[in-house]
Amino acid sequence: FTMLQRLRSAIENQEFTLFYQPIINIKQHKLDCVEALLRWPQPDGTMISPEEFIPLAETGGLINDIGIWVINQACVFCARMRAQGFADLRIAVNLSSTQFKDNKILSTIKQALAHSGLPPSALEIELTESLLIEDTDNIQQQLDAISALGVTIAIDDFGTGYSNLGYLRNFNANHLKIDRSFITHLGYNTLDDTLVTAMIKMANSLGLKTIAEGIEDTATLRKLIELGCDGGQGYLWSKPVSAEKLTALLSSDY
Ligand code: G
Ligand code: G
Numbered sequence: 001f002t003m004l005q006r007l008r009s010a011i012e013n014q015e016f017t018l019f020y021q022p023i024i025n026i027k028q029h030k031l032d033c034v035e036a037l038l039r040w041p042q043p044d045g046t047m048i049s050p051e052e053f054i055p056l057a058e059t060g061g062l063i064n065d066i067g068i069w070v071i072n073q074a075c076v077f078c079a080r081m082r083a084q085g086f087a088d089l090r091i092a093v094n095l096s097s098t099q100f101k102d103n104k105i106l107s108t109i110k111q112a113l114a115h116s117g118l119p120p121s122a123l124e125i126e127l128t129e130s131l132l133i134e135d136t137d138n139i140q141q142q143l144d145a146i147s148a149l150g151v152t153i154a155i156d157d158f159g160t161g162y163s164n165l166g167y168l169r170n171f172n173a174n175h176l177k178i179d180r181s182f183i184t185h186l187g188y189n190t191l192d193d194t195l196v197t198a199m200i201k202m203a204n205s206l207g208l209k210t211i212a213e214g215i216e217d218t219a220t221l222r223k224l225i226e227l228g229c230d231g232g233q234g235y236l237w238s239k240p241v242s243a244e245k246l247t248a249l250l251s252s253d254y
């Protein structure tokens, strides 16, 4: 079997699972949101990373089917957690640009919200900069419609895409996720300090909240709080975990 054939049967047999990583409001010291991250467990107990199979799913015409499953699963999970007492919990889902090509992403999202009963404001979609630059009016229009539902939009891996920031002008984003590569040496590398400071200032002037990715220690967290960053995600709190393991994290202190 080729990898593509295996992916096809993995969709049919519902072999995928979602892991979840907390996103912390670092100003209020509380868990705000969880990012859903796709996993493909193998019979030998290992997991194939989405970095390996998402590109194949995109070129092989399978990303829409996988994406529909992810969005539905994520919305149902978040609605269930909210019903179990985590009433304000939100969930973030990654989308790839290929998912905008057939103009069905808006209806996929609407259906997932209706089916799960999750309020639109509890759903966030994460898009990479390259998707926003790729733009066509077509992607822009679909994003405007998604945003009009009340779903929020985050720009993922910010700073690693292209240097053209023009897209920020006409684009309705809510959150800017500063890529881990700028956060890792924060406090030790003056250039990174300067860049992160500038990114937070720019985001705030544009009315965007910032989330720092890849926070691994308290010194970095303290520095980000000092710089006025709003949110954070990283191994300091938790790596991405299964739904079962997330429950304990939802009730911990931050
Ligand atoms: O979970 P991990 O950090 O290994 O994720 C690796 C990459 O895969 C990240 O860039 C992440 O955005 C991407 N990814 C994870 N889950 C999904 C998904 O459901 N859809 C898409 N399009 N990308 C995903
Ligand atoms: O591209 P995206 O930001 O969606 O992918 C997130 C990826 O970053 C996931 O694969 C996740 O496992 C990884 N990640 C999350 N937090 C940390 C961290 O604190 N350190 C490192 N090295 N990786 C992280």
Ligand code: MN
Residues within 6 Å of the ligand: 035, 094, 126, 156
């Ligand atoms: Mn992401």
Ligand code: NA
Residues within 6 Å of the ligand: 156, 157, 177, 179, 180, 213
């Ligand atoms: Na990222």
